[in-house]
Amino acid sequence: MASVSPRRSAAEARRTRERIIERSVALASLEGLEGLTIGRLASDLGISKSGLLGHFGTKEALQIAALERAAVIFDREVWRPAADAAPGLARLRAVCTTWISYLERGVFPGGCLFVASTFEYDGRDGPVRDLLRRQFGAWRRRLVADVRVAAGRGELPPDTDPEQVVFELNGILMSLNHTIQLYGDTGAAARARRAVDRLLPPPPAGPAGPQRPGESGTPSKPA
Amino acid sequence: MASVSPRRSAAEARRTRERIIERSVALASLEGLEGLTIGRLASDLGISKSGLLGHFGTKEALQIAALERAAVIFDREVWRPAADAAPGLARLRAVCTTWISYLERGVFPGGCLFVASTFEYDGRDGPVRDLLRRQFGAWRRRLVADVRVAAGRGELPPDTDPEQVVFELNGILMSLNHTIQLYGDTGAAARARRAVDRLLPPPPAGPAGPQRPGESGTPSKPA
DNA sequence: CCTTATAGCGACCGATCGATCGGACTCTAT
DNA sequence: ATAGAGTCCGATCGATCGGTCGCTATAAGG
Secondary structure (H helix, E strand, C coil): CCCCCCCCCHHHHHHHHHHHHHHHHHHHHHHCCCCCCHHHHHHHHCCCHHHHHCCCCCHHHHHHHHHHHHHHHHHHHHHHHHHCCCCCHHHHHHHHHHHHHHHHCCCCCCCCHHHHHHHHCCCCCCHHHHHHHHHHHHHHHHHHHHHHHHHHCCCCCCCCCHHHHHHHHHHHHHHHHHHHHHHCCCCHHHHHHHHHHHHCCCCCCCCCCCCCCCCCCCCCCCC | CCCCCCCCCHHHHHHHHHHHHHHHHHHHHHHCCCCCCHHHHHHHHCCCHHHHHCCCCCHHHHHHHHHHHHHHHHHHHHHHHHHCCCCCHHHHHHHHHHHHHHHHCCCCCCCCHHHHHHHHCCCCCCHHHHHHHHHHHHHHHHHHHHHHHHHHCCCCCCCCCHHHHHHHHHHHHHHHHHHHHHHCCCCHHHHHHHHHHHHCCCCCCCCCCCCCCCCCCCCCCCC
């Protein structure tokens, strides 16, 4: 009678919802979006199944909320730290650095949630897969745009095919993800960096600037 | 009473077992190794759950049988068609060709079962994951050996790091797998081929042999 | 021919799945 | 003060999960 603790202000509810989503993201990266079960999640958080599901309605809505949160985290961990670099090669290389680090540090305990989810949703379609498609598309477009800038500025060969570069970049990062997840070998990050260097050669670091003199871009040491 | 059909010779039982495994592989590539459910599988095949499980004992044993069968298929579709090429660059390139084709043709309806399973078994360990590790290890070792041969024969730069090359090859193929599965874009196979060409440059196709004169290897047109 | 091994069945197990319900409770707005 | 909205609960739903059991009918082996 006294043990029931039904505290529930609007702010508290928001916090509860946050906790649910946060835990969902971590759990989903380990067990998969489908392996996420309401019962387990609820008992993990010390709340009831109905109380949990009340925030989302259906499991699918929870999955989508988790994916959207994962995108926010990805943006925070990978894109934003590199966003200030000069568009073009500099930013591409900066993004690759943060991207590799994001896998190396294990931001998601079970590896990149997007990659895992894609393979999980191989066959079936539906809102979850649609969202995944959109998220990957947006990310790819960002990278392609910067490759195009880099090629236009002469930082990459003029015959560069932007989509091709992004295709290969994605492969490098997926291979890293795969190696880390299967063998726990974070040393593979060095391999990924080498592969990136081959694909996006660093500008010559001579005392004289590269080829675009007036550019403030090329970060020498952005703190 | 009359509808029960308990035919069961040793040969018939073997065939039943084969049918189960075959269907399991296809289903697992679509729904995941864990998404494989005994009930669904049984009703798909028109047999009872207990009759199915009697062949394997546990679901885990069935998953392992499916993975082992998938390895046989992979070997048949990817390795064997290329195995006769000369060890070294020629065979590496041949393997990449069959490998890409294997993804392009959708040998497994849900993409490469090994890759999907790896990400599915991110967190948890156990016999399934151990098997995955061994299978990937064997495949990687094969490729590394051929890269080493190629480097030793001067078909690749002498400072080539074999593990690095295989790491990047794996990435290319995983990126292809990913693109096909998420967008159904088999056109990405061309991108994968271009990436392979960059990583494993084809030998100069001049009228004179490459650099190793007495070698019968370098297949000009092996039919 | 008769015994033994076994393939496959139907019935059933406890556990858990996602989801629904009515109610207890506390905020917030009037 | 009171009404309404919203949060979270316990109980419960039907379905399905992996797995077990006893049984029957046959094939295989002596």
